[in-house]
Amino acid sequence: MSGDVWNVTSARKKQSLADMRRSRPIVKARSHGTCEVRIPGVCLGRAESMHHRQREGVGPSLPYNLLHLCGDGTRGCHGYIEHHRTEAIEKGWIVNTWDDPIAVAWGPA
Numbered sequence: 458m459s460g461d462v463w464n465v466t467s468a469r470k471k472q473s474l475a476d477m478r479r480s481r482p483i484v485k486a487r488s489h490g491t492c493e494v495r496i497p498g499v500c501l502g503r504a505e506s507m508h509h510r511q512r513e514g515v516g517p518s519l520p521y522n523l524l525h526l527c528g529d530g531t532r533g534c535h536g537y538i539e540h541h542r543t544e545a546i547e548k549g550w551i552v553n554t555w556d557d558p559i560a561v562a563w564g565p566a
Contacts, residue, residue: 477518481507488525494534494550496566501527506535510563511552522558524550 484507487493492504504525509516516522527533538545545551549563 473513473518477507480518480520480523483520484523484525487520490525492527492534493524494526494538494565496534496537499534499537500566501533503527505529505533508535508538508550510550510561511556511558512554515554516552516558522552524563 485504488504490504492500492502494500504527506526506529508524508526509518510522510524511517526535526538528535528537530536530539538550542551546553548566549561552558552561
């Protein structure tokens with residue numbers, strides 16, 4: 458039984474990595490290298506990281522679930538989103554586990 462669980466987890470991780478490799482260029486083209494959220498007073502301008510709207514491992518690593526953001530998990534728009542989760546959920550920058558990221562709209566600040 459535990460071997461089956463390991464194989465499923467391993468297969469999901471491999472699929473997620475493959476999806477991310479295919480999705481990164483699409484998301485980078487969509488953003489033109491600029492932060493997609495642009496929170497006033499926070500934004501650093503240049504997009505540096507990929508953010509999963511629906512938690513990685515739950516939501517897919519596909520373009521509709523990814524945002525190209527400035528900063529990382531502690532600074533810039535990416536850090537702001539991680540530390541202001543209620544607002545980020547309201548704006549669609551974070552998607553609850555039970556919601557469909559395709560159905561949750563998002564836009565810049």
